[in-house]
Amino acid sequence: MFDPEDIHDLFLNVGKFLGKFSILRWKTRVWFGFSNKSLEQNVAGIHFQNPVGLAAGFDKNAELLQILLSVGFGFAEVGSVTGEPCEGNPRPRLWRLKKSRGLVVYYGLKNNGCEEISARLRKIIGKISGKKFQIPFGVSVAMTNRPENTDTDTAIADYAKSFGAFVDIADYITVNISCPNTSGGMPFLEPENLDKLFSRLDTIQTTKPIFVKMSPDKSFAEVDAILEILKKHRVSGIICSNLTKKPQNPLVFDKNVPKVGGISGKPVQKLSDDLLAHIYKKEGKRFVLIGCGGIFSAEDAYKKIRAGASLVELITGMIFEGPQLISEINLGLTKLLHRDGFKNISEAVGADYKKL
Numbered sequence: 001m002f003d004p005e006d007i008h009d010l011f012l013n014v015g016k017f018l019g020k021f022s023i024l025r026w027k028t029r030v031w032f033g034f035s036n037k038s039l040e041q042n043v044a045g046i047h048f049q050n051p052v053g054l055a056a057g058f059d060k061n062a063e064l065l066q067i068l069l070s071v072g073f074g075f076a077e078v079g080s081v082t083g084e085p086c087e088g089n090p091r092p093r094l095w096r097l098k099k100s101r102g103l104v105v106y107y108g109l110k111n112n113g114c115e116e117i118s119a120r121l122r123k124i125i126g127k128i129s130g131k132k133f134q135i136p137f138g139v140s141v142a143m144t145n146r147p148e149n150t151d152t153d154t155a156i157a158d159y160a161k162s163f164g165a166f167v168d169i170a171d172y173i174t175v176n177i178s179c180p181n182t183s184g185g186m187p188f189l190e191p192e193n194l195d196k197l198f199s200r201l202d203t204i205q206t207t208k209p210i211f212v213k214m215s216p217d218k219s220f221a222e223v224d225a226i227l228e229i230l231k232k233h234r235v236s237g238i239i240c241s242n243l244t245k246k247p248q249n250p251l252v253f254d255k256n257v258p259k260v261g262g263i264s265g266k267p268v269q270k271l272s273d274d275l276l277a278h279i280y281k282k283e284g285k286r287f288v289l290i291g292c293g294g295i296f297s298a299e300d301a302y303k304k305i306r307a308g309a310s311l312v313e314l315i316t317g318m319i320f321e322g323p324q325l326i327s328e329i330n331l332g333l334t335k336l337l338h339r340d341g342f343k344n345i346s347e348a349v350g351a352d353y354k355k356l
Helices: 004-020 022-032 114-127 152-166 191-201 220-230 266-283 298-306 316-321 325-339
Strands: 041-043 046-048 052-054 075-082 094-097 102-105 137-142 172-176 210-214 237-240 262-265 288-292 311-314
Touching: 004 022, 004 094, 052 325, 075 114, 075 152, 075 172, 102 266, 102 316, 114 152, 137 152, 152 172, 152 191, 172 191, 191 220, 210 220, 220 266, 237 266, 262 266, 262 316, 266 288, 266 298, 288 298, 298 311, 298 325, 311 316, 316 325
Parallel strands: 052 075, 052 311, 075 137, 137 172, 172 210, 210 237, 237 288, 288 311
Antiparallel strands: 041 046, 094 102, 102 262
16 A cells, blocks of 8 residues: 555665664575575575575665574675665655556666665675674675767776675676666677677676576577677676566456556566576576565475575565465475475475476
8 A cells, every 4th residue: 555665765764773783684585584405405506595596776885784594594685786876766666566466667777876886785794693694695786877878888887886895795797788667778788799898897806606587478589699798708697687668468457557567476477487497408507596476485496496496585475375385385495395205405406408
């Protein structure tokens, strides 16, 4: 009944408050936490306690990292963070599609900018015993939503600034080339521009894994052309996928859907699943895959894992179902693994296609 962005901001504040105090983190974990050895794995040199992560777009300014383990997440991706602070697009910019179990998102990369966010994270990490958060975290970086970035070279410099701000503190970095809500469009889905972007990022020293977030709306031929570029550079994995912009989506049942923004949740599920399966069958040994889009249950997550995802991410399912969904998925995954005779989640990755 309330404005979805107001509710989003409210729960960000609740999460920040809970994360400040060890007793509240402990109580939250008692209510929501779940762990099982069968869900632990090492992916791209990083240890994950479970495969369920928070997707980029919820914790835009990296304010929830101290509470997310208690809710049950195995990792989190913050941002997207841009080179310069960005207020995003004008409100309203978030709508619920109740019948479709999805959201229309038109934030336009709202965030405080890489300088403020990276400085604050360094300060927090400096106070933490062990010098790291309790779960791995990635930072999604993108170009600032501003007119100047219609120029490709300026946009590349913007990406490089944000990328360089986190190479020494994040566990991995995702290069978001597929945000559908910026004034500059999505120029780095074009192979030539993508090659120029990564040629620049390759000059920034880091040993951290690098992921790329893909659009679900490209044809497989277009995806294959992008993959050929990514194989030339130090890209460890791919996130399948971002929001969909396809206007004629048979899974959108609501009326009066806004004409702006991208759609998340169930309407993007099949698109992201199909993209994931295609990339795994074509390049599964080359790239680590993270499945994202339409996860509302353990069965949804398991389908992505069997299709080739080593990890999964969600936001919309949690918004519709509640924060208990995370541990429900992890508990359900242990049961599904046992049912299918797998001792560890890593054995199930790509199981639907390993014999092909």
